[in-house]
Amino acid sequence: MRLKEKTIRWIGIPIVAFVSSYFIEGHDLAYSSPLHAYLVSLIYTAVYWNGAVFIFFKLRKVFPHIPQTGKRLILTLLSLTLFISISSVIMKSLLEPNFQQEILSWKDYFQSMPFSFVISLIIGTFYEASYYFQNWKQSFVQNQQLKSEHLRSQFEVLQNQMSPHFLFNSLNTLTTLIAENQEMAIEFTQNLSEVYRYILKQKDRELVSLQEELDFAQSYLSLLEIRYPNSLTVKVEIDEKSKSYFIPPLTLQMLIENAIKHNSLSKMKPLLLEIYSQSSGTLVIKNNLQPKKTLERSTQTGLENIRKRYELLGCDPIDIIQTAHNFMVAVPIIEIKEERESIPSILTA
Structure with missing residues (x-):
């Protein structure tokens, strides 16, 4: 793209x-010949x-994003005006011997400015449109x-949930x-229904509120707590x-699933799962590290999927930290001020 622009520029300069040069030659008799007028015009x-x-x-x-277009155009216009004014004076003093006389005639001086400025605006319009x-x-x-990553995420979650295991x-x-506690069986069935309903509901959404995701995660965690009684402890601390x-969407579910999949759970060694927010604008999902001796088959795409979606959203990258005793993933939480500024479909950051 840059090479193409340079080619257009250096072909366009002699043509323009x-x-x-016809305008210069026609309005200024100081040039000895059309060639002289052309060479001066070429330098200008x-x-x-x-x-x-x-x-x-x-x-x-400095201002790369579409919402900054207005600010960029105003500063471009001001900078361009200042540049033309200064460069015109410098080039006139170097290229035109009668400049000292002409500068006394402000009318003659300003007559050349509109044309030069219009040419620059035409060039600027071309560059800005491009x-x-x-x-x-x-x-x-x-x-x-x-959208492709989002669909891939849904497919992966549904695949995990619908697996025979x-x-x-x-x-x-x-x-x-059903045999031991019918009330809990009803609760389990309801939570299972909520899990599937939420997954299907998010098919056309790029972002969901953290409150929605937490409500969904609670349904999912209820299934896990029933499935692993006294083996899973969950601590949630999120400020309002x-x-x-x-x-x-489904970020929390994938991270929780990742912790369950790769760690052993038992009454003697329960898995502690912590979900909390930080003042730095991140959400942390942390668990104590107790790897399974035999890991379940992993697609190795869960964390990569989340990382890629945040990258496409133009957000800060996720942080993955593993110590001798803990595994922690910190993901940015996104503040939306006006018309979803953070979403790349509107090209902002």
């Missing part, structure tokens, strides 16, 4: 200079064009990738509960402000 065009490109690219780095289209195209691709354990637990923030 050729066209503008090259300086203006390259200077404008420098300004455009510099401000794009940049906007490039951002739109990139946001479209990112949005499609996000899960169904066998769930039905076995339910059968035991954080509950109004957002995370990708």
Whole structure:
């Protein structure tokens, strides 16, 4: 893309200079020949064009996102005006011997400014339109990738839940509960229903509130606590402000499932699962580390799926920390101020 832009620029400079030399030659008799007028016009065009490109690219780095377009355009216009004014004076003093006389005639001086400024605006419009289209195209691709990752996440969760192992354990637990505790069997069935309902409900959503995710996680954890009685302890500490923030759907479920899948649970050695928010704007899921001797078959895509979705959302990366005694994953919680600014489908960050 950069090479293509350079090619257009260096082909365009001689052409624009050729066209503008007629205006210069016609309004200024100081030039000895059309070639002289063209060479002067070529220098002016090259300086203006390259200077404008420098300004455009510099401000794009500082204000790269679509919601910052207005601010970027205003600063570009102001910077461009200042650049043209200063460079015009410098080039006139170097290229035009009668500049000292002309500067006394403000009318003549300002007559050349509008044309130069219009040329720069035309070039600027081309660059801004190209940049906007490039951002739109990139946001479209990112949005499609996000949807693909989201569907992949749903598939993985459904695959895990519908696996023969899960169904066998769930039905076995339910059968035991029906015989021993019918009220708990009803609760187990209701929670199982809530788990599936939530998964299907999130098929078209990129983000959900942390409160929704916690409500869902509670249903899922209830299944696990019934399935592993006195073997799983869950501690949740989330401040009220954080509950109004957002995370990708099913993030909690996947992290909880990851902890259950890779650690042993027993009454003698219960698994302690902690879910808490931090002032730094992250949600932490932490468990004591007691790896299974024989691990269940893992697709190795759970944490990678979460990491990729956060990357596509333009958020800070997730942190994975493992010590001798604990395993911890910290994921950003997303604050949405205006029209979901953090979502890449609108190309913001």
